[in-house]
Amino acid sequence: MLYRQVNRSYQSDYDHLLASGLYRELIDGRLLISHEEITSEPFFDDQGYKLLRPNRMAFLSYPYEWCFGQLKAAALLTLQIQRRALARGMVLKDASAYNVQFHQGQPIFIDTLSFTRYQEGEPWAAYRQFCQHFLGPLALMQYTDERL
DSSP, rough: OEEEEEEGHHHHHHHHHHHHHHHHHHHHHTOBBBEEEEOOSSSSSSSEEEEEEEOOOOOOOOGGGOOHHHHHHHHHHHHHHHHHHHHHTTTEEEOOOEEEETTTTEEEEEEEEEEEEEETTEEEEEEEIIIIIIIIHHHHHHHHHHHO
């Protein structure tokens, strides 16, 4: 079994993710992999707040294996999630292409713990990573060779 521990330092953000309705919105929209909160297993250390068991995926792929269309779909998913998060007072704290997988031919976000509360007036801290993981490679592929 695969488990993820939510530490007490992330408790406020995790609780807001659930209370704001963002988690449910993303799950219902098939944009985020769902998880189950586990109470029958011990925490990994004394910092634990919740223990999560994400739904398993049958197949994992990596961004360096994706074609242009898959990378573009993953980038658009990331932006869609960022927009929905902002509407609920949250942002993605990272924008890694490794947080996306393909399930039944569609991109799906797999990192429930990538959300944090939005601080009014702050720029998107994950924008640089978004450019490195998505925008730069897509531009290079578009203007050089899609097979790149």
